[in-house]
Amino acid sequence: CTDLAEMEDFWAGAFWALKIWLYLIISLIMVPAMFGFSLGISETYMTILVKTLEWATLKIQRAHADEQTLKASSSNGLIQREDGSMEKELEELRRSRPKPPVGGDFTLSDCFYFSRRGIESIVEDEVTQRFTSEELVSWNLLTRTNNYFQYISLRLTLVYGLGIFVRYCILAPLRITLACIGLSWLVIGTSAVGLLPNWRIKSWLSEWVHVICYRICARGLSAAIRYHNRENKPKKGGICVANHTSPIDIVILCNDGGYAMVGQVHGGLMGVIQRAMVRSCPHIWFERAEMRDRHLVTKRLTDHVNDKTKLPILIFPEGTCVNNTSVMMFKKGSFEIGATIYPVAIKYDPKFGDAFWNSSKYSMVNYLLRMMTSWALVCNVWYLPAMHQQEGEDAVQFANRVKSAIAHQGGLIDLQWDGGLKRAKVKETFKEQEQKKYSSMVVGDDSSSNSDG
Amino acid sequence: MGSRASTLLREEEIEEIKKETGFSHSQITRLYSRFTSLDKGENGTLSREDFQRIPELAINPLGDRIINAFFPEGEDQVNFRGFMRTLAHFRPIEDNEKSKNPTASEPLNSRTNKLLFAFRLYDLDRDDKISRDELLQVLRMMVGVNISDEQLGSIADRTIQEADTNGDNSISFNEFIKVLEKVDVEQKMSIRFLH
Numbered sequence: 001c002t003d004l005a006e007m008e009d010f011w012a013g014a015f016w017a018l019k020i021w022l023y024l025i026i027s028l029i030m031v032p033a034m035f036g037f038s039l040g041i042s043e044t045y046m047t048i049l050v051k052t053l054e055w056a057t058l059k060i061q062r063a064h065a066d067e068q069t070l071k072a073s074s075s076n077g078l079i080q081r082e083d084g085s086m087e088k089e090l091e092e093l094r095r096s097r098p099k100p101p102v103g104g105d106f107t108l109s110d111c112f113y114f115s116r117r118g119i120e121s122i123v124e125d126e127v128t129q130r131f132t133s134e135e136l137v138s139w140n141l142l143t144r145t146n147n148y149f150q151y152i153s154l155r156l157t158l159v160y161g162l163g164i165f166v167r168y169c170i171l172a173p174l175r176i177t178l179a180c181i182g183l184s185w186l187v188i189g190t191s192a193v194g195l196l197p198n199w200r201i202k203s204w205l206s207e208w209v210h211v212i213c214y215r216i217c218a219r220g221l222s223a224a225i226r227y228h229n230r231e232n233k234p235k236k237g238g239i240c241v242a243n244h245t246s247p248i249d250i251v252i253l254c255n256d257g258g259y260a261m262v263g264q265v266h267g268g269l270m271g272v273i274q275r276a277m278v279r280s281c282p283h284i285w286f287e288r289a290e291m292r293d294r295h296l297v298t299k300r301l302t303d304h305v306n307d308k309t310k311l312p313i314l315i316f317p318e319g320t321c322v323n324n325t326s327v328m329m330f331k332k333g334s335f336e337i338g339a340t341i342y343p344v345a346i347k348y349d350p351k352f353g354d355a356f357w358n359s360s361k362y363s364m365v366n367y368l369l370r371m372m373t374s375w376a377l378v379c380n381v382w383y384l385p386a387m388h389q390q391e392g393e394d395a396v397q398f399a400n401r402v403k404s405a406i407a408h409q410g411g412l413i414d415l416q417w418d419g420g421l422k423r424a425k426v427k428e429t430f431k432e433q434e435q436k437k438y439s440s441m442v443v444g445d446d447s448s449s450n451s452d453g
Numbered sequence: 454m455g456s457r458a459s460t461l462l463r464e465e466e467i468e469e470i471k472k473e474t475g476f477s478h479s480q481i482t483r484l485y486s487r488f489t490s491l492d493k494g495e496n497g498t499l500s501r502e503d504f505q506r507i508p509e510l511a512i513n514p515l516g517d518r519i520i521n522a523f524f525p526e527g528e529d530q531v532n533f534r535g536f537m538r539t540l541a542h543f544r545p546i547e548d549n550e551k552s553k554n555p556t557a558s559e560p561l562n563s564r565t566n567k568l569l570f571a572f573r574l575y576d577l578d579r580d581d582k583i584s585r586d587e588l589l590q591v592l593r594m595m596v597g598v599n600i601s602d603e604q605l606g607s608i609a610d611r612t613i614q615e616a617d618t619n620g621d622n623s624i625s626f627n628e629f630i631k632v633l634e635k636v637d638v639e640q641k642m643s644i645r646f647l648h
Contacts, residue, residue: 078483080645089641096635104600104608106592108616108624109633111515111574112641114595118519119543120644121509123487128507132490421508430512435597438514442608443600 025177029219046224049375052159053351056141059156078124082116086434089113090441104443126415130322131422133354140351142374167373171222175372178220186213187276194279203309206280207258214254221248222376227256232383234259234312234342237305239334242344243406244316245324246357247364248371249346252379259314260304264288282310298337305339312342317399318419323356324348326413330403332395341387343402345410349378360422382409462533470534474541474561480646484540488533498530499523514595518574526579542570545643565630567642572629583624585609 028041082089093109141160189209196202218225233256234240240259242249253259261283265274274285284304290296304310317330324347335341348355353374357367371377384405389398400416407414418424462485470481489495491503504520505511513519523531523539531539541561559566575583575591588609596605616624616632624632 078480078487078647080647082645093636093641096633096637100611104604106608106612108575108612108629109571109636109641110595111571111591112636112638114513114515115519115571115574116543116642116644118510118513118516119540121507121513122491122504122519123484123540123644123646125507125509127509128490417508425505426508426511430508431514431516432597434512435514435595436599439596439599442596443604 025174025181029178030181030216042219042222042224045222046376046378049352053140053375056156056159059153063153079120081120086113086437087441090438106442110438126326126413127417127421130326130328130415130419131360132323132358133356134323134325134350140375142353163375167375172369172372175220175222178216179368179372182213182216182220183273185216186210187273189213190276190280194276203281207311209280210254210258210277214251217251218255221251221371223248223252223255224376224378225252225255226380228380228382230256230383232342232385233257234344234383235340236310236312237308238312238340238342238386239301239305239337240312240314240342240344241317241330241334241402241406242314242346243324243327243410243412244318244321245346245348246321246355246367248355248377249316250314252346252381253314253344256381258311260284260311262286262301262313262315264291284313294333297333301334302337302339305337317403320419320422321357321359322419323358324350324412326415327403327407327410328415328417328419330399332399335389335399335402336395338389341398341402343384343387343406343409345382345384345406345412347380347382347410347412349380352376352378355379380410384409466534470537473534474537475544476537476541476646481537484537485533488536498532499536500530514597515574515591518591518594522570522573539570542567543642543644545645546639562643564638567638568630568633569626571642572626575624581626582621583613583629585613585622588612588624 084092090110090113093112094105094107096109097107099105141163186209189212190206193202193205193209196205240253242253250261258281260281261277263274263285265271265285265287274283277283278285282304284300286297286300301313304313313334315334317332317334318328319331320328322328353371353376355371355377357364359367362370387398387402387405389395393401404414406412462482467478467481470476471478476484488499491506492499493503493506494500501520501524504523505516510516510519523535525531525535538561544562546562546564572583573579575587577587577590589605592605592609600608613622613624616628618628618631619625
């Protein structure tokens with residue numbers, strides 16, 4: 001009989017603890033999120049975190065002061081490339097012998113240039129490194145980034161162990177709870193707003209509901225976001241383009257305003273969320289088959305943009321997640337519509353957590369769990385001034401111009417390669433271009449074929 | 454920044470590779486990291502597809518020949534030792550190495566071995582001779598469709614004529630070395646590895 005009473009006491013106690021937990025969350029996190037003010041708890045956490053990481057970095061550096069010093073340069077590269085053009089390099093190679101009078105300028109040493117370029121790209125290339133997480137210069141006390149770092153001192157290991165406890169046993173459950181609350185709120189709230197008739201208050205309520213959800217989700221990731229140049233914030237009737245690192249980009253941007261999303265219709269939980277969102281304000285969801293029809297896509301985007309009451313569209317022109325060290329080719333679709341483009345640059349600070357979603361390595365759930373067991377998510381968002389397509393500029397050039405502006409602002413490398421190379425092979429035409437370039441160095445410009453490139 | 458040999462690369466192996474190729478400890482661990490990142494199948498070896506996944510290599514006209522240089526005759530997989538051995542050809546030649554030990558075997562990055570790497574790019578069937586056919590095939594790889602067969606043929610003929618000294622209408626390795634004796638092979642076939 002006493003066993004039963006003890007059991008009841010235990011469950012009563014557990015239930016009571018759970019109630020306290022929920023009240024704490026609601027009052028300390030949800031209410032501030034709803035009304036947009038902060039209690040300073042996260043700020044304190046961040047300050048402690050920054051100090052701890054700095055201390056750890058110093059300890060590691062001091063321990064390795066006798067070994068080879070860290071490279072002072074920002075590049076973590078393995079080789080130093082010769083950046084001579086094909087023409088220059090081949091000329092130097094051919095200098096050793098006189099040019100033959102007839103029959104084409106070829107020497108056996110021409111292959112040296114291609115061999116060296118080939119081996120350089122095997123050791124280090126611009127593209128494949130963008131699809132894995134950035135290498136850190138100094139360890140940030142997370143297990144997952146511990147590739148090169150070794151045991152330094154007892155204190156450091158203790159802090160690391162404490163970090164694991166804090167991250168997995170305290171922060172992770174808290175964040176998961178918040179994420180669940182945030183998402184359920186989104187579904188319930190937007191469906192509720194969707195029931196209202198189309199009064200002006202509906203759009204205001206809809207934005208409010210969306211923003212609360214995203215704020216809760218942001219707290220759920222311990223996100224510390226700094227927005228710069230907010231006077232350039234995207235306005236209605238425009239298209240907001242940003243570089244893409246992970247699905248969390250959406251949470252980051254939507255914390256500061258409402259956007260209309262574009263994307264594929266999913267099933268399951270995502271589908272439920274999508275359908276709920278669309279009830280309260282217009283988003284653009286495509287069926288999988290519809291996405292291939294370029295005209296349909298363009299038409300729907302144009303229609304949305306022309307309706308000045310609808311929110312600005314949020315698009316990630318890279319089409320895939322890249323690791324936030326560079327910006328890859330922008331697909332020209334959104335730049336052909338003729339709408340105002342509002343570029344946004346997002347840069348995460350890798351010290352606090354790696355935000356990149358390596359979709360070939362981790363599933364979405366796995367990724368979210370990793371996010372929730374990182375220290376925090378620190379990022380900077382820059383709103384760039386609006387851009388328009390200029391006279392005589394085609395969509396591709398316009399897209400490249402916007403991409404350069406974003407890369408420049410975010411301190412990212414501007415690459416011409418297609419993010420689709422993550423999964424697909426590179427097009428043959430690029431190789432053909434190299435061959436054509438070389439041919440013109442062999443026979444001059446009177447080659448027999450003519451192609452329009 | 455300290456470097457820790459991963460569980461898959463033991464200290465003894467690193468020492469052996471260091472002796473064989475001349476790379477430094479940290480260079481070897483970083484190249485191992487690169488090797489594993491290319492190894493999508495995670496079985497400790499690279500296949501030709503793993504190399505072709507590198508876009509810059511895929512658009513290189515001699516990309517396939519370079520990839521082939523990593524694979525020993527008849528094999529389809531290359532392990533880390535083989536990978537390093539081939540990369541070692543492109544280490545710059547340091548002056549202090551030349552006088553070290555005259556009886557030791559030639560280092561992988563000597564001028565002769567660098568030329569051998571280039572020779573093997575042309576020598577498709579590995580019979581130690583570059584025939585006219587082989588030269589034509591490699592030329593075709595480099596120029597694509599932009600030059601006619603006749604013109605390419607005359608380029609090949611002229612090249613062989615210049616290099617061939619014993620009249621067998623093909624280029625042997627010694628003839629290859631002779632023709633390129635004025636070229637700065639040390640600099641052109643070397644890559645500057647950092648740290």
